Amino acid sequence: EGRAFSTDDAAELYVDRWHADDLGLAVGDRVRCYPYYNAPEGIDLEVAGIFEGVSLGLMVLPLETGRALYELPELSTGVHVSSDLPREELLASLHDIPDVASVVYLGDARQHVEGTFSGARFVLMLAVTLAVIVAVIFLGILASLDASERARDFAILRALGWKDGKVIGLCVTEVVARGYLAILLAIPAAPFIARGILARVQEANHYRMPLHDPYWMYAGLAALAAVLIPLSAYPAWRVAQAIAPSRIARVLGRE
Numbered sequence: 001e002g003r004a005f006s007t008d009d010a011a012e013l014y015v016d017r018w019h020a021d022d023l024g025l026a027v028g029d030r031v032r033c034y035p036y037y038n039a040p041e042g043i044d045l046e047v048a049g050i051f052e053g054v055s056l057g058l059m060v061l062p063l064e065t066g067r068a069l070y071e072l073p074e075l076s077t078g079v080h081v082s083s084d085l086p087r088e089e090l091l092a093s094l095h096d097i098p099d100v101a102s103v104v105y106l107g108d109a110r111q112h113v114e115g116t117f118s119g120a121r122f123v124l125m126l127a128v129t130l131a132v133i134v135a136v137i138f139l140g141i142l143a144s145l146d147a148s149e150r151a152r153d154f155a156i157l158r159a160l161g162w163k164d165g166k167v168i169g170l171c172v173t174e175v176v177a178r179g180y181l182a183i184l185l186a187i188p189a190a191p192f193i194a195r196g197i198l199a200r201v202q203e204a205n206h207y208r209m210p211l212h213d214p215y216w217m218y219a220g221l222a223a224l225a226a227v228l229i230p231l232s233a234y235p236a237w238r239v240a241q242a243i244a245p246s247r248i249a250r251v252l253g254r255e
Contacts (some may be wrong), residue, residue, distance in 0.1 A: 002049020
């Protein structure tokens with residue numbers, strides 16, 4: 001968003017979205033830029049536009065303005081070129097300019113940078129899947145311990161005439177209800193937690209990684225949990241099933 005630079009030496013700049021959000025900048029705001037962190041003097045510039053960058057804190061200046069800022073009247077380390085020419089024609093024309101060391105198409109550069117995160121996405125997905133499996137195992141262990149501690153309650157229910165299926169159904173239903181309640185709480189909370197973690201990652205590696213909510217991933221993890229949660233009730237089912245009439249008599253006899 002914004003407008004094109006007025007001239008090659010205009011007192012204007014473009015800032016990336018992260019920088020604009022961090023400093024509360026909008027198109028038309030005035031800022032002072034310095035060539036390095038503790039430079040005593042800088043130049044006043046107007047924000048001409050805001051763009052979606054890859055590197056955090058990136059700013060783009062008109063060529064002559066950048067040279068003046070860094071006191072390099074005849075040099076430049078990099079220039080961003082925008083043109084309506086076809087890609088191959090633009091690259092060829094830029095290569096033909098004397099003293100141009102290299103030309104990188106921004107689309108390729110962005111894909112290259114984002115491609116470095118593809119393996120991280122797979123690792124993240126694997127880690128989240130393992131987290132779901134571990135959570136289900138923990139739920140099963142907790143359900144088994146809970147059922148063992150409630151053997152006395154199950155014995156009383158059996159003595160009152162409850163059938164085996166009803167007691168087992170009660171135990172299993174409690175476990176499944178806990179798991180599905182956890183899913184209902186986790187799904188709406190997941191995007192907020194992910195954004196918080198991603199913000200810390202961005203601060204650490206200085207790369208912008210916008211979170212595009214992959215609803216298919218949420219649905220896949222929810223489906224995985226929905227399938228595994230009933231399995232977590234198996235230990236509780238075994239404990240409830242093991243309450244034989246002789247054990248009921250022993251439990252009630254100690255009361």
